[in-house]
Each structure stands twice: as C-alpha cells, then as structure tokens.
C-alpha cells in the first residue's frame with residue numbers, strides 16, 4: 001500500500017508538473033515566436049544591408065567586392081546561402097554555408113526549409129540585379145532545443161525541491177502525527193489503554209487525535225463497566241449458586257416431607273379405599289341382611305292373609321304387620337338407593353315398556369293411600385302423550401311413586417292431580433315428557449324450597465315430617481341421570497307443584513314385550529294335565545326356605561329343599577329337577593359357584609335356574625347372569641313374581657282366582673274390535689272415570705256404550721259393579 005505521503009506528493013507533483021508543462025509549452029511557443037520574429041527581423045535587416053551594399057559592386061560588376069560583402073554576411077550564423085542575380089536573372093551566383101563562391105542552381109542546391117528574403121538592387125532607379133538570402137531556422141531550433149532542455153532541468157530540480165520540501169512538511173504536519181495516532185490505535189487494539197497521545201494541532205488531525213483519545217477513554221470506561229459487570233455477574237453467579245444450593249436443599253427437604261406426606265396420603269387413600277370397600281361390602285351385607293328377613297316377614301304375612309280361618313282382629317294385625325313391613329322396606333330401599341348413588345353405582349337401564357301401564361299401575365298403587373286420607377287422585381293426560389317409550393322403567397316408577405306419595409303424604413285435604421304433557425324434540429321419535437304433580441296440601445315455605453332436594457333434609461313442622469328425607473334427593477338424581485330436570489313451586493298451606501321433564505324415545509306397541517296379565521291375580525293351583533314339575537329350593541335361611549316352599553306347595557308343586565350349593569349339585573344329580581330357585585349367599589358353596597357347576601354337568605343346560613337375591617348391586621347380579629342363570633327375582637318378592645317367573649320359563653299353567661271375572665282371550669279380541677268402533681272420546685272418558693274410580697260416571701258412560709254393543713256394555717257394567725276397575729282400565733287401554 002502506498003503511503004499517504006507518497007500519494008499526496010505524487011498528486012501534488014502531477015499537478016505541479018502539469019502546470020509547469022503547460023507553462024513551459026506556452027513559454028516555448030512564445031520563445032519560438034520571438035526567435036522567429038527576431039530571425040525575420042534579422043533577415044529583413046540583412047537583405048536591406050545587402051541590397052544597399054551590393055549596389056556598387058554590382059554596378060561595377062566587381063565580383064570580388066560582391067564576394068567580400070557576401071562572405072561577411074555569411075558570417076551570420078543563421079545565413080545559409082546568399083545568391084545574387086543579374087538584372088536578367090540569368091546567372092545566379094553566390095555562396096552557401098561551408099562552400100566557396102560559386103554558381104548556384106537554386107532548385108538543386110538549396111533544399112529545405114528556409115526563411116527567404118529577396119530584394120532587387122537598383123542603381124538610379126534601374127534594376128541592376130537582385131539579392132536572395134536564405135536564412136536557416138536551424139539556429140533558432142537549436143536555441144529552442146537548448147531552451148527546452150534548460151527548462152526540463154529546472155522542472156526536474158523544481159520537482160525534486162517540491163518533493164523534498166513537501167515530504168518534510170507532510171512528515172511534520174501529517175505523517176508523524178498520524179503515525180502517532182496509528183500507534184495509539186494499535187496499542188488500544190492490543191488492549192493497551194495507557195497511551196499518552198498529545199494533541200498538538202487544532203486541525204483535522206488534532207480533531208482525530210482528540211477523537212482517538214476520547215475513544216480510548218470510552219473504551220477504557222466500557223472496559224471498566226464490563227469488568228464491573230463481570231465482577232457483579234461473578235458475584236451474582238456465586239450468590240445464585242448459593243441460593244440454588246439453599247433452594248435445592250430446601251426443595252429436597254420439602255420433597256422428603258412431601259414423600260412422607262405422599263406415603264401417608266397413600267396410606268390414608270388405601271385406608272379410605274378399604275373403608276369404601278368395607279362400606280360397599282357393608283351395604284351389600286345390609287342389603288342382604290335386611291331384605292332377607294323382610295322377605296320372610298312380608299312373605300309370611302301375605303301367606304297368612306290367605307288363611308280363611310283368620311279372625312277379624314288377626315287379619316287387621318296381619319295388615320298392620322304387612323304395612324309396617326312394606327314401610328320398613330321402603331325406608332331400607334331409600335337408604336340403599338342413596339348409598340348406591342353416592343357410590344356412583346347407579347346406572348340407567350333403558351328398556352322398551354308400556355308407559356301407560358306404568359302410569360296407571362302406579363296411580364292404582366297410590367289410590368288406596370289417597371283414599372285413606374280422603375284425597376282425590378286425578379290424571380290429566382294430553383292426547384299426544386306417548387303410550388310406549390324407551391327409557392328406564394324402574395327409575396321412572398320410583399320417581400313417580402316418590403313425588404305422588406309425597407303429594408299424598410303432605411296433603412290433608414283436596415286432591416292430587418297428575419298432568420301429563422309432551423314437547424317434541426328436534427330428533428325424530430324423541431320427545432320430552434313433562435310431568436306436573438300438583439297437590440292442595442301443606443305447601444313448602446319459600447325459604448325451605450331450595451333445601452328439599454338436599455339429603456336427609458326434612459322441612460316443615462316436625463309433626464308433619466314422615467320418612468327419611470331421601471326421597472326427593474334420590475328422585476332428583478334419577479331424573480338428572482335420565483337427562484331431565486325437576487323444579488318445584490309451592491305456596492305454604494295452599495299446595496305444591498313438582499314439575500319434572502324426561503327426554504325419551506317414542507316406540508310402537510310391537511316393540512314392547514307382552515307381560516302376563518295375571519300378574520296381580522291370585523294363583524289358586526296348577527292347571528290339570530301338566531307334568532309333575534320337580535322344583536328344587538336352594539336356600540340356607542330356614543324362614544325363606546319355608547316361605548318359598550309354602551308358596552309353591554300351596555299350588556301343588558313337588559318341592560325339594562337343600563341348604564347350600566354343594567347339596568344343590570348332589571340333589572341335581574339324583575333328582576334331575578325341572579326348576580331351581582337358587583339363593584346367592586350360602587355356607588359351603590354359594591349360588592354362583594353351584595350354578596356354574598350345575599351348568600357344566602350333563603343336562604345342566606336344560607334345567608331352569610332362577611336366582612333369588614336381596615342384593616341391589618348390579619355387579620353382583622351380573623355375576624349371576626354370567627354363570628348362566630335364566631333370570632333373577634329380587635327379595636322381597638311377591639307370590640305373583642314367583643308364579644309368573646315359572647310360567648315364563650317352565651311354561652307351567654295355573655288356575656287363577658276369579659278367573660270368570662277376566663275375559664277369555666277370544667272374547668277380549670272380539671271386544672277390542674267393538675271398542676275400535678266406539679267414539680274415542682267416549683272410550684277416553686270411560687277410562688278416566690275408571691281411573692278416578694268414579695262409579696256413577698262409569699255407569700252413565702256405559703249407558704252410552706249400549707248404543708254400540710249391548711254385550712260389551714253388560715260386561716263393562718259387571719266389572720264396575722264388582723269394583724274390578726283394573727280389568728276395565730286394561731280393556732279400555734287397548
């Protein structure tokens with residue numbers, strides 16, 4: 001890299017040389033012009049002198065004189081040749097440089113570039129000849145050449161002088177201060193900030209030096225700051241490390257504490273789970289232990305009621321036993337239901353069923369209670385209320401029973417009305433059932449309204465409280481599980497209105513399994529002409545065994561009894577029974593294991609096995625179904641449950657009490673046809689009257705039936721007179 005100095009010198013030199021060159025060229029021209037002008041002047045003077053000097057030599061034709069004059073003139077260095085011509089211009093003679101006097105052939109001998117002068121020579125106005133001077137510019141050229149050389153040398157000297165002086169000036173003014181600055185910058189670059197750069201000038205270099213010094217200070221400060229930060233950072237790091245260590249230690253301590261806590265929690269959780277399991281086992285046991293004796297109490301009291309030899313007092317006492325038993329069972333069921341809800345064991349079991357039948361049988365069940373309290377039960381149903389639906393039948397029945405029984409329980413006068421309406425949902429076949437149960441009873445205080453769905457809460461005066469306070473919480477849970485909701489409005493001492501909705505699917509009658517119509521009808525005995533069915537009872541509890549034996553032997557079955565599962569297997573092998581009633585919990589071998597083993601024996605798949613269990617838990621019921629029982633009957637059971645189950649699985653036929661009151665199947669079909677001809681309004685009114693047990697209204701409506709079919713009217717009137725409203729309702733339902 002060429003230094004600045006060289007560059008500056010070179011640049012200045014170029015400028016100087018160019019300027020001088022221009023000046024020199026100009027000067028050269030001027031000199032040249034001057035020299036040529038001088039030469040021309042000299043030529044003019046010389047020709048004049050010659051013309052004057054040669055007049056007489058020519059006139060005298062004195063050649064020697066002529067020669068002499070010319071030779072003298074030839075001494076002038078610029079003169080190349082001088083020729084003389086006579087007046088007739090015939091002879092040209094003269095002298096050329098370095099040659100002697102001679103005749104000259106101008107064209108041949110004088111060649112080149114000359115300044116020429118010619119002058120005629122007169123003597124007394126007579127031309128006597130002419131003189132011609134040839135001046136060579138050689139001399140001028142040489143002079144010019146010398147001049148150029150001189151100037152060139154001066155140029156070189158001048159340049160050298162300029163270079164050296166410029167070099168010195170630049171060195172002291174620019175280069176040395178710059179070098180100092182550079183050295184300082186270099187030192188800074190290499191981390192040496194101690195440099196003591198001095199500012200000696202106030203020009204740009206001085207400004208630069210000040211900049212460098214400031215930069216040095218700035219870097220030094222920055223360095224200081226960085227160093228300080230590094231120090232701080234190191235301190236912070238050390239601090240942080242210390243804190244991290246402290247925290248880690250604290251964390252480890254906390255972790256250890258947490259671990260201990262977690263272990264304790266795990267222990268507590270295990271204990272809680274064990275307690276929960278224990279609760280579940282306890283519930284299962286309670287369910288079994290409470291419901292099993294209830295089965296015997298209710299079963300035997302019902303059996304005894306059939307005894308025709310009972311005195312009136314005994315019958316009344318039995319009634320009390322039965323009612324109290326039923327009430328106790330309801331309370332047990334409530335507590336078990338709540339426990340099941342709390343254990344999250346309640347599942348929705350949807351089936352296809354006859355909603356109409358459910359509603360009427362439920363109302364029928366409630367009617368007696370209502371009548372005892374002098375209350376009237378009304379049912380108001382909209383025409384589009386579905387007849388058959390897909391939903392959880394058991395839970396809906398329980399919901400209705402809870403709300404209607406409350407309405408009756410907490411009303412002293414007036415009526416309980418059940419309004420049934422629907423709202424269609426956007427999904428096809430889906431509809432929202434709206435149930436509104438209105439009573440004219442005690443009502444609920446406004447403050448108590450939000451509490452009534454809380455568990456174990458009973459509101460109102462203590463004398464009015466009946467039950468466990470679980471009915472409504474269970475009802476609410478069931479409704480919400482089924483996708484609906486419940487609300488209540490009430491005015492104290494005027495009545496309450498419970499409204500609940502349920503989304504359900506409408507179905508058609510063909511989708512509903514037909515239920516035996518003999519359900520509630522007393523079985524008298526086995527119909528004749530049937531095989532001798534052998535029935536085995538497997539039950540460890542004496543009372544329950546006796547109860548079931550009594551129910552079965554009363555109608556004529558051959559009954560065998562064993563006390564545990566092992567005995568059941570032995571009895572199956574020797575007796576080959578047609579039907580087995582299998583208890584679940586028994587000593588030696590339980591009912592589930594016994595069923596599994598019997599099903600694995602030859603002919604074990606043919607025998608009908610129905611489990612009898614007091615368990616409310618689905619899982620325990622499922623266990624039975626998994627080993628292959630045909631069905632499960634719940635304890636406590638009614639006679640009718642036992643008989644309809646045998647009717648279903650064994651095909652056994654019974655003779656029923658008051659069979660004549662029930663229409664034979666063929667007659668029923670015939671009546672169905674006639675009923676179709678009756679106006680719908682009449683049928684509905686008659687049915688409403690029957691449901692409301694309104695004898696007078698029924699009979700007056702039957703009068704209208706006479707207009708269509710006398711026979712049918714007669715049959716309907718007989719049913720009303722015998723107070724057999726169920727037959728009437730069943731018939732009209734179709």
Ligand code: ADP
Nearest residue numbers: 406407410452458459466467468469470471472
């Ligand atoms: P209980 O077993 O006491 O009837 P429920 O949960 O069924 O328990 O009802 C809770 C409380 O709500 C009852 O104790 C009663 O005070 C009040 N209640 C429920 N239904 C009615 C009603 N129809 N009229 C007045 N009060 C009612």
